Amino acid sequence: METSSKPAHIGRKISRIRELRNMKQDSLAFELGVSQQTVSRMEASETVDDEMLEKVAKVLGVNKEVIKNFSEEAVFNIIGNTVNNHDNGSLFNYYPTFNPLDKLMEAIEENKSLYEENKKLYERLLQSEKEKVEILMKSNSKP
Numbered sequence: 001m002e003t004s005s006k007p008a009h010i011g012r013k014i015s016r017i018r019e020l021r022n023m024k025q026d027s028l029a030f031e032l033g034v035s036q037q038t039v040s041r042m043e044a045s046e047t048v049d050d051e052m053l054e055k056v057a058k059v060l061g062v063n064k065e066v067i068k069n070f071s072e073e074a075v076f077n078i079i080g081n082t083v084n085n086h087d088n089g090s091l092f093n094y095y096p097t098f099n100p101l102d103k104l105m106e107a108i109e110e111n112k113s114l115y116e117e118n119k120k121l122y123e124r125l126l127q128s129e130k131e132k133v134e135i136l137m138k139s140n141s142k143p
Contacts, residue, residue, distance in 0.1 A: 008046075010053065013070040015043040017060050031059040 018028055029039045032055055042048055048056070050064070057064040 008068065010048045010067065011043040011045040013067050014048070014056055014060075016072060017062065017067060017070060018043075021060055023060070028056070028059060032056065 018025070025036050025039045025043070029036045032039070032052075042052065042056075053064045053067060057067055060067070
């Protein structure tokens with residue numbers, strides 16, 4: 001029994017990647033320097049020439065091979081395998097692998113050191129300005 005494989009619909013793949021990137025046809029068209037209607041026709045087309053595919057891939061931030069090999073089924077498998085439970089609500093919850101309070105404390109400590117460094121620079125600048133004023137006062141008081 002012979003099975004013929006259906007040709008990859010490159011336009012549909014471009015459309016899905018664009019949608020996953022939360023990009024509208026207008027935005028893609030603007031970046032490519034073409035009209036929105038041209039993007040619409042391209043997404044309806046089964047084939048796209050390599051030069052245009054390269055441009056589209058660059059705008060979408062992927063390699064053209066990613067577009068050629070894109071599979072929605074693979075995307076859903078990845079999502080399904082990375083979610084801990086199969087409750088749809090879990091797709092919208094974010095559980096970081098780090099303690100957010102630790103990160104907050106690190107940021108505060110980093111800002112303290114930046115503040116101290118900034119303070120020292122300001123004090124040196126202030127001292128330099130005072131020295132300039134002294135020099136000017138001395139030079140103006142001489143007969």
